[in-house]
Amino acid sequence: MVSTVDVQAQSQPAAAPRPEVVNDFVIVAATVNGSGSQTANATLIRALFTMGIPVNGKNLFPSNISGLPTWYTIRVSKDGYTARRDVSEVLVAFNPQTADADLAALPAGGVCIYPDDMKFAARREDVVYYPLPLKELVKNSGADVKLRDYIANMAYVGALGELLHIDFAEIKSALAHHFKGKAKAVDLNFTMVTMAAEHVRAHLPKQDPYRVARMNATGGRVLIDGNSAGALGAVFGGVSFGAWYPITPSTSLFDALGDYLAAMRHDPETGAATYAIVQAEDELAAIGMVLGAGWAGARAMTSTSGPGISLMTEFAGMGFFAEIPGVIWDIMRMGPSTGLPTRVSQGDVLPVYYLGHGDTRQVVLLPGSVAECFRFGWEAFDLAERLQTPVFVLSDLDIGMNLWMTEPFEYPDKPMDRGKVLTADDVKAAGEFARYKDSDGDGITYRTLPGNTHPLSAYFTRGTGHNERAVYSERPDDWSRNLTRLFKKHETARTLVPPPIVDRRAGARVGLIAYGSADSAICEARDQLRAAGLETSYLRVRALPLEATLREFVAQHETIYVVELNFDGQMHQLIQLYVPERAATIRSIAHCDGLPLTARFVTDAILGKEDPTHGHNR
């Protein structure tokens, strides 16, 4: 398993006779990348989901198209926990390359399902084995030779279904859902499922305690990944223009965007498109196109990841300074540099906030769930046009590419805010126009769009120094007046961005601060800490610049921990700067190995510093 180290630290000896473990364990499917196990895993997740059992899947895949090891973990949790867990009790060992390490990673009493022709270097005695006659099953499946490698994956679906008591009717409808009801495909796949299940029933009596049982915990919810949610949000935000350059893990956002727009944004009569998507030659061009479209008055967006963000630096600074709206998604992957393209991190928070040379400050949104990806998907446009500045939405690979349960998304609760745009009539009424004049005292000035017919509405947009009339100026007073106004605008932004979500617990001495995909692990960790006698409050940051709620929260707690997935504790640094009087006492808990955060890591880190029994720090 990917994180050998911590895992072994956690396995406990098996206690016999063993009580049943119902709806509370993790399945890990270790396969070869490209073998096509996605259908198998999606089917299992959906079947469990429709049985009403809280479930979450995480794809730990390599930066490779075919051949390297890949792991998929499925967490079944009656308590509704969705964070990664270090220990996986049920192993599907379908990858010879990693079989030994995967077996070693099992906790005592764990389950190992594997092809009967696979050899393990060292056989563990404290593990329950279920060998499957894979070759034979595949042969008998009647699947086209070309498809055999693929169909083999359905065998573990069948075996798990039988062993864990997954409802086969649900498995079948999951397949139907996956293949959009195509009977031929459903049958081919389901045949293999049943064959495997029958073999298990006939020859492999159950010896392990793990099973599932129907619940009522997922009613009305849906399953979706964050990138699709973000794309959907953008569509309901009225996006008209998208420019992008492919990069993992952001590609699927634009794939989804294209599909959603194709479905919803064509003229009913002519069939012509009311949107445009351009695959740019690189990220520099992508953001250039977005700013050009935003300047012209359209809701425009791009999506990328770390390397693309670096390439966008110069344009990001220009967008900030020339005050042009645009939305840039950064689906964070592990950096620096090319880093680990298929692993998660929250490493771009600080660099993106300061993106650009000179004194640049960007507006950043930090979705903590797929639902927020949807909401920020449309809200980002309102903010970008209201503030006339690029808005960065920092999601990550875990939220973006994995399947999450969520309440159905809510339709936007307010009309689109197109910001301060003057029509020809407005200019006529005003009798004058000064692009960078702060008439309202909020630092946000009025703009006109190209095509405005009023002779006074034209102005010149530039990245060089300018006065209130957008005329080139090198005057020291013009320059500092403009920077001071931009600073004021940033202060206004503090009041407009989504405020943090706070769960204040009476008497809690310790406050946790986190953001983005760390949320699920934090929620679980707080329960663990409570169980250990430590009550905590929790503030989830949802945007930069930071604002008053956070300062208040810090003031209300003796000890503050900022938990995040990067090396330098980037948010921790930004909070130190925002609340300098607590800079020395706010603590950083940073996790940075490419894997999603686990509750155990957070809990141990905090308990390592806190002694619940006495009311103070160790």
Added chain:
Amino acid sequence: MVSTVDVQAQSQPAAAPRPEVVNDFVIVAATVNGSGSQTANATLIRALFTMGIPVNGKNLFPSNISGLPTWYTIRVSKDGYTARRDVSEVLVAFNPQTADADLAALPAGGVCIYPDDMKFAARREDVVYYPLPLKELVKNSGADVKLRDYIANMAYVGALGELLHIDFAEIKSALAHHFKGKAKAVDLNFTMVTMAAEHVRAHLPKQDPYRVARMNATGGRVLIDGNSAGALGAVFGGVSFGAWYPITPSTSLFDALGDYLAAMRHDPETGAATYAIVQAEDELAAIGMVLGAGWAGARAMTSTSGPGISLMTEFAGMGFFAEIPGVIWDIMRMGPSTGLPTRVSQGDVLPVYYLGHGDTRQVVLLPGSVAECFRFGWEAFDLAERLQTPVFVLSDLDIGMNLWMTEPFEYPDKPMDRGKVLTADDVKAAGEFARYKDSDGDGITYRTLPGNTHPLSAYFTRGTGHNERAVYSERPDDWSRNLTRLFKKHETARTLVPPPIVDRRAGARVGLIAYGSADSAICEARDQLRAAGLETSYLRVRALPLEATLREFVAQHETIYVVELNFDGQMHQLIQLYVPERAATIRSIAHCDGLPLTARFVTDAILGKEDPTHGHNR
């Protein structure tokens, strides 16, 4: 004058009869860009300099080739102050476009030298006027018609020489120095100088108190600009490869580099070059070439300014992560975005320190004088190769493009440090090679160069995750081990970069922290503060990462002011993060209008907060 506002705030009424003002005033020459006043100004500076009088010139020029207003200030200071001063007592009003504003900017009792055919909107009565019959003088100069606009500038040299008692022999030798002794050029120019001087002597009796007198304060010193000094330093640092893309104000560094190398780095026998300079197609290519050359084992550098730095972001991150030496000069100009290309700022400090997505930390040098530009010019290579990482040298337009007095540069006091490089024999002796193995515990590992004949010496350089053997790895433990080592290397860097310069004053309650071109204004401000009864200590930061001396200095002072030329107080933020226990009490004094810092601004800012009479803050 460029900063109308502050200036008027400062002019005092003239008091008659007026005592002489000797060697302590500022001359400002207001001309039209492209009219060729550089020779005139350089001549004046050198003449004053060779008279032994401390002098400094600042060119406040527009981003334009010809036609826009430009100002050149020459500060004459018996006390050796070189910082900009808001008030200029002696005006050369040679630009009709700005004549009125320039006149208005004069303090009462100021001097105005102007072409007699120029009309002022409002004539001030509290100013001394010296009209010059420019057209006539030019006609009589016998200069080629094509050169008349140019030669006119020599008239103000002559007039100032006569009025301020500048030694004409020194003016003549200054011209000789400027034209490398070319008699024809010297004569043409000097003729105009004398004609103007004679006219003044004959028709314009002296009515103002300003004059100069020989001193002995510049003996043994030299005059040079920071970009030439940095280039010279690089040459004595053994630079072999330079790649660049033109950008103001960094261009003159590579121009100088090319000329110095041409003079000093050709093979005596063959005349072939022992260096290469490539004008790249853009900054992305320039830094790519530098990293390629550094990887191959050469001392390679580039030079740019803000916009180029932004474009280098992705490569900067790769250089940090793949651990490749290289030197990048950033001659800072005013940003964000294209900003004010010909105006100074210190706005890239924070973005460059964090340059790159993911958790990137760069090594940054901050020269505070032309002498340090020279020293860091060679030392940067030692650091880059020792630390195997890009080293950024952040100078600015004021240091880089203006003429400064300095002690002659000292020849490098240590041999070149080529860092941890293994030869074929070394590898043979070791019997193995692991590129990223931390054998010495300082986070710095050993590298081999392409061309190394030992079969085990080859390795693969990449921006993706790798283990100690430089083999691609996505293992969480490999990743975090590597990032942890890179962090350790950054800690080692703290101990290797040039430490701050500290002037600790006994009993000083207030400590000032500054860097780069702010130094000259700080030194003068400290004298003003002392005169006002406030003794201060001073620490000048010379590099990032910050280190222990600074923490100590902060601890030793009740109040700390960080003074810098940017909007957000970027160094202030970095110091808050480095000394969190003082984050709330360290104060920021930031100046950001494109003009060099003045002592008056610093003094007023501090006296506004400090009350010297009582021992505490207001």
Added chain:
Amino acid sequence: MVTTANPAPAAGSKVNLVGLERADYKGNPSTLCQGCGHDSISSQIMAVAFELSLPPYRVIKMSGIGCSSKSPAYFLNRSHGFNALHGRMPSVVTGATTVNRDLLALAVSGDGDTGSIGFGQYKHLLRRNVSMVYIIENNGVYGLTKGQFSATADVGQKLKYAGTNELPPIDLCMEAIIAGCGFVARSFAGDAKQVRELLKAAINYKGTAVLDIISPCVTFNNHEDSTKSYSYGKAHEERLHDITFVPKFEEITVDYDPGTTITVKLHDGPAIQLKKLDKEYNPTDRLAAIQMLEQAQAHQEFLTGLLYVNESRPTLVEVQHLVETPLVHLDAQRLRPPPEALAQIMAGLA
């Protein structure tokens, strides 16, 4: 420095079809060097805009960074302008014209802006056939940064350090043709008549129209100077004056007939050969155009006129099958799908 955003129309001058006078197409006073070819081009742009009765509000003035890229501030003050980043104007225009297909993009770039840092964007813009007029004010140098050679400098010119320039010049017209551009023309800044004719044709072309206009840099073409400006310690043998001195020149003007060749002496001494395509030349034959350019290059002469035309290629907005209404004019109802649409998608995910 620029001081007024909209000078009043000069009285008495006659009015065009949209009721505007010549003065209505003016820009701010130029801050370029006296005699700079770029200013000659700006004059022709103003003249053509007036003569074609272009409604200023339909025009957007786009540029990168450079002396040439500054010039949009010096014409058509009643049109919106965007002075983008160095080399990145093409991407900005792509975004702007895609979301508002009614706009006429008049873009001005330089040889450095287009041929060096912006070369990738230039070629990809051409590949997409974005609707716009792409004017390159080509002087073979980086003017604004004081006279370094650009990638279009001729072989044989002196390079700052490597001695004589042995690098082949990039021919931006050839590059355009290869990239599939359907309107490729070359002219000389001083040939007012030809510049105007080609500008009018370009404005009436639906896709990307490239106009590579040789536009001498009066200040830095003098290589002896430019290669030495700012330089340290070199002997300036004959110079009697200041290296920052910019002498004033008159703009060069030429007028010659199709099919003929003339030699133009530039301010700084060197001369260039201009050969005007004759009336019989058929610009629709791509291979022939390439051939002509290859030969002209061999003879070190600049071929002027409309080199290649191809009306058939669809533009980017056509390829994207966009609605006729500019996307920026779509109302909220057409931008944000109804609640039912969301409900339906949610149902599919349940």
Added chain:
Amino acid sequence: MVTTANPAPAAGSKVNLVGLERADYKGNPSTLCQGCGHDSISSQIMAVAFELSLPPYRVIKMSGIGCSSKSPAYFLNRSHGFNALHGRMPSVVTGATTVNRDLLALAVSGDGDTGSIGFGQYKHLLRRNVSMVYIIENNGVYGLTKGQFSATADVGQKLKYAGTNELPPIDLCMEAIIAGCGFVARSFAGDAKQVRELLKAAINYKGTAVLDIISPCVTFNNHEDSTKSYSYGKAHEERLHDITFVPKFEEITVDYDPGTTITVKLHDGPAIQLKKLDKEYNPTDRLAAIQMLEQAQAHQEFLTGLLYVNESRPTLVEVQHLVETPLVHLDAQRLRPPPEALAQIMAGLA
């Protein structure tokens, strides 16, 4: 995942002039898809390096980012390698080979790496004539990011959203010739013999040698799939399996004679036409080469062989008049001028 950095040479294979066996030119096990054209090319690189008796330490393996750019890890483990940034390999090679002229740069890039994000660097590298072998493993798609079309995709192929690709493909050979490249060849990954011949010629060429090798992507060439992979909500009519499933293929191999044309059926059904230049073809005529390429494009066929050769152009290090000794081998004395030199300059400034 790669696990060993230096596999032991396989015993028994014969030895070349530098005393090395074939195994000494091996790389790490490939992690590309089974049947990927890129692996075929790697095999030929190893074979040629052995046959030419290249000392591995003289070779540097350079690349950008992509499946193709990964391949340097799969050959010549005894040579230093540099897997640079996406599209930026050319600049890195320029720096490395300029400071060490003894190195032989074998660079591998992809059509996306070179034709999209790296296009500007590609063209400027060619203009400088940097000494190197520049191999483009051209598959018309972005393999590593799962099958988007690249700028070399043919007209008529389907584009993800805009329907059929109406954008003209960039012909990287034509672009090379126009940019002044003196060695331009095209081949097909499956044509082992031709790839080896051209590789040998390229290695012996002193300037930039461009080798554009059609290298089918077995996984994403199937446009029906690639345009839909990851896509949401589309009906995958006929698909019975998982979209992430990558079937295994055998590598395609071909062998045909000069002057002849063959049709190669790719794994996914579509076929491409290969036309091998015949023996009489004279590759020294630039215009003729351009003409041939224009025609081939018109006929939708790929011309293979050595398209253009020009030995006369000086390389970058020649233009720079560098000393014979590689700059990285200069000793401290030759790098740092003596104290007198500094003293003299200081005197001049006093």
